[in-house]
Amino acid sequence: MGLEDVKNEIVKExxxxxxxxxxxxxxxxxxxxxxxxxxxxxxxxxTDEEIQEEKESIRKKTESNxxxxxKKIRLEAKQDEIQKTFDRFAESLRDMNKEEKxxxxxxxxxxxxxxxxKVLGNEEFSEAVSSHDFEQIQEDGIIVESENGERRLNxxxxxxxxxxxxxxxxxxxxxxxxx
Numbered sequence: 483m484g485l486e487d488v489k490n491e492i493v494k495e496x497x498x499x500x501x502x503x504x505x506x507x508x509x510x511x512x513x514x515x516x517x518x519x520x521x522x523x524x525x526x527x528x529t530d531e532e533i534q535e536e537k538e539s540i541r542k543k544t545e546s547n548x549x550x551x552x553k554k555i556r557l558e559a560k561q562d563e564i565q566k567t568f569d570r571f572a573e574s575l576r577d578m579n580k581e582e583k584x585x586x587x588x589x590x591x592x593x594x595x596x597x598x599x600k601v602l603g604n605e606e607f608s609e610a611v612s613s614h615d616f617e618q619i620q621e622d623g624i625i626v627e628s629e630n631g632e633r634r635l636n637x638x639x640x641x642x643x644x645x646x647x648x649x650x651x652x653x654x655x656x657x658x659x660x661x
Contacts, residue, residue: 560659567654572643576622583610590626590637599629 578586587610591598600615601607603624608616611624619625623638 560655563658564651564655567658568643568647571646572639575639575642580609583607586637587611587624590624590635594626594628594635596628596633596635598626599631600627601625602627
């Protein structure tokens with residue numbers, strides 16, 4: 483074998499190794515690309531799942547907030563209706579005619595567990611009080627006072643309304659809600 487043959491053999495062998503290295507590199511490259519694509523798909527799938535979970539969480543929170551807001555609005559409407567009922571009650575007290583006011587004063591004096599010396603009331607009650615001293619006040623309704631001024635029975639319309647609301651709020655609410 484001559485020098486030229488050795489040279490050709492070395493070149494041939496080098497080309498063969500080069501080709502094999504290129505093929506191995508190409509295979510390695512394809513394998514790395516495939517792994518990268520699989521990893522990207524896995525990440526994309528995980529991301530999609532996380533996005534779906536987040537969307538569901540946001541939807542549930544939004545729905546819950548909407549339900550709470552609706553419940554709050556319904557409760558406020560019920561509270562308004564209850565308040566209007568007590569306001570109408572107080573207004574009915576203010577709409578008493580002269581005879582009803584006289585009877586109201588008479589009942590107040592009879593109800594007091596003390597000797598009444600004076601009746602305090604707004605101007606509308608001045609004519610309804612004949613048997614006792616009368617003193618005008620700004621509040622609607624009356625207050626009966628003992629002779630010595632130490633005891634009072636407050637029957638002003640606001641006080642009656644407050645007591646009525648405190649004692650019957652639950653009953654009124656139940657009646658309104660049953661309708």
